[in-house]
Amino acid sequence: MTTQYIVTGNETVSLPTIREIDGSIEGISLLHMGAKGMLELCGDDGTPFLQPFIEVEDKSVPITDFQWNLEHYWIPTFKAKAGSINIQGTILAPIGERGFCYRISVENDYDIPVSVRFGVKGYWNKTLHSINESKEIQGEMKLYKSGWNHCFVCDLRLGYSLFAFAPIYTETPETSDTDYSCNQEEDGSIRYECFQKKVLAPRDVSIENYWFGLGFEEVAASTSAKEMLRHGFEVEHRKTCDWLAKRERNIKDERLNVILNRNMFFSFFFGSGITLDTEELVLVTSRSPRYYVSAAYWDRDSLLWSFPAILMADVEYAREILHYVFTKQIKNVGIHSRYIDGTVLEPGFELDELCAPVIALAEYVKASGDYLFIEEAYIQAGIKRILKILQSKRHNEIALYETFLQPTDDMHVYPFLTYDNVLVWKILLDIAELYSGKWDKGTIRTLTNEAKNVKESIEKHCIKIHNGIPIYAWSVDLCGNWDIYDEPPGSLLLLPHYGYCQFDDKVWNNTVNLIRSRDYKYSFADCPIAEIGCAHAPHPWVLSIANSLLSGNALTAREHLLKCSMDNGIACESVDEYTGESRTGDAFATCAGFLAYAINKAFSDDNV
Structure with a gap:
């Protein structure tokens, strides 16, 4: 069966391969004048660049039954199920920003309290340089913690940084229910998770916004994400909806x-x-x-x-x-x-x-x-x-x-x-x-x-x-x-x-x-x-x-x-x-x- 994709993006970042079947993002792309074309951050054939996940009582539960909608014909939203957990999501690339947000909402539809851990997991395996043909860039992928986003930063270096990629979900990690983990494997690829863990009473809802910023290097990527976080999802969402509605x-x-x-x-x-x-x-x-x-x-x-x-x-x-x-x-x-x-x-x-x-x-x-x-x-x-x-x-x-x-x-x-x-x-x-x-x-x-x-x-x-x-x-x-x-x-x-x-x-x-x-x-x-x-x-x-x-x-x-x-x-x-x-x-x-x-x-x- 042919994979069906949904697309979205803004002036700076493109999300060309959002899979309808599971909400995964196979890769994101950006334009780069120094490279005379496009750079694409990818996972591999088996693992996408970014995907939503959920665990219930410490067991992974598949997310299924995706139903998609496009707000203003452009902003993808979905409803899905993970057992008796109702999941909603929005993939927003705010107008005028260097990055995007993967928003996830979970609701406990069980009749008893349950422990959940939900969020997004990422796998950055390679970067492709695309101008008609796509070829892998032979550079150094770096992973390190940063005080700029209270999280981690990834960048690709060809002696110096070609670009950087940084998530954020809070400016006060000491009081947040959300956390992250990350590691770099022997082949240089990077795996990470950003997740929230809590106990949900019946009909309780929990929401988290996972922001991802892009920039030339660490500070630019981190503060791009932080800018969106500080404005908040509602402001960035309304700004983008207003922009689309006007056109x-x-x-x-x-x-x-x-x-x-x-x-x-x-x-x-x-x-x-x-x-x-x-x-x-x-x-x-x-x-x-x-x-x-x-x-x-x-x-x-x-x-x-x-x-x-x-x-x-x-x-x-x-x-x-x-x-x-x-x-x-x-x-x-x-x-x-x-x-x-x-x-x-x-x-x-x-x-x-x-x-x-x-x-x-x-x-x-x-x-x-x-x-x-x-x-x-x-x-x-x-x-x-x-x-x-x-x-x-x-x-x-x-x-x-x-x-x-x-x-x-x-x-x-x-x-x-x-x-x-x-x-x-x-x-x-x-x-x-x-x-x-x-x-x-x-x-x-x-x-x-x-x-x-x-x-x-x-x-x-x-x-x-x-x-x-x-x-x-x-x-x-x-x-x-x-x-x-x-x-x-x-x-x-x-x-x-x-x-x-x-x-x-x-x-x-x-x-x-x-x-x-x-x-x-x-x-x-x-x-x-x-x-x-x-x-x-x-x-x-x-x-x-x-x-x-x-x-x-x-x-x-x-x-x-x-x-x-x-x-x-x-x-x-x-x-x-x-x-x-x-x-x-x-x-x-x-x-x-x-x-x-x-x-x-x-x-x-x-x-x-």
Whole structure:
């Protein structure tokens, strides 16, 4: 049976692997600029990093019958049983804090007093460095007692501390019912327990909050935990609930509402974050190691998919994201993938990625009215850099622009993609509109004229006759060769969404009918989930469901979406065409953002 996971987290810490079956946390992760990616603290295959436990009359009792709920679609809570002991739990990663809390409540449902010992047990066996692939870090794991948290501290050292991890439950251990034990084994791994021990009368309840802080070293980790302890669970919980409630979206379809908000918050917290060592906001494909290319930056993924959801949730945060893009990431804009510090990870030019920052900037200005932002010197320098790179990709005679890689990151068949050139058309008009009255008239006129030329070139060179009807080719080489194809990460379905044509456009409708027909290899037309796939992952894509929501096919797309379990309700790359279960790309945070945005766009009253 496939393990089902629940996720939560905040800006600094991610909890990507909370097991539904037993409330265990297999690992926690953090972003680290010095490591150019993500670090994950793990147990091993047999023992999770952190798990709740209970002993009754000195005997271990399994915790079973977990029933989960998500407060504000993001804070996991559960009810469970351990014999006749009722257990409740909350896993809270408070907004704005460097850490999280595992809150456990136990109630004696026996008719006699019982002695209980309950809490959390931890096993830190290794730390993984993740950027697409995960590799164990060969450092020194240290365990020691600390006066800073009246408990113990763990850290990983590479000569000096790379990060530290510290629990806390009280500032007055001499009067507390809660205690701890810890030891370091011969292989360097660390085991510990934080627990409360007492006798509960019938119907008595006991509660403890186990706080865990992260930091660069001992003091930072300990005081991060202490900060949360001093505020108290109720304050941290209410602060986080208020923050989430302020950003929740509300549509009348409750089933879609759940999918929308869960995926919006997942994209927010797993598609972006704050680095532990430098406190910088960064963007990534996913902060979950379960996604197969995690902890790296793609212009397309972050700005065309995740950004629209973040923009609808938090305009000010969206502005900070654009600052990161136009400073840290602008040097290598348009290159396949980059590390979080902006240096190149995977080389290869992608035209849609070059266009992505402009599309995101235009959407931000439209939503915020913040025209002063685009006057910033670094924003204008970034736009001009994009235009300079774009010019180098233009055909010598025809107003079409080439790409090396397609939107799936796979190699092109022919270099001039219809979809990519539609994005070029769009950004030329966006830049002209944004800077009209700010740049000289000649420059604005050049941009608008080139946009006109691009559209004419698309209509002349990218429309082909297939079985007697005109369609948009997927790609052309301008030497007579072309192909019929589509990719959900950059689909021809989206031409109206980007304003290139109307929904009643004949050529576009012919194209849509063709790639949705049973004759097209990746249409899955006769399957329960009849959404488009591609060679990169030959199953219906969740991005394709989002594309359908945005391309005038919302009701059918809704039916398909509601048949999909995806990755336990979180967007994945592709689903099984018959069952709706995840087939590839679990925990796909940027895709989750585009799905949330598309649901809101299709069904929110604000967009009617």
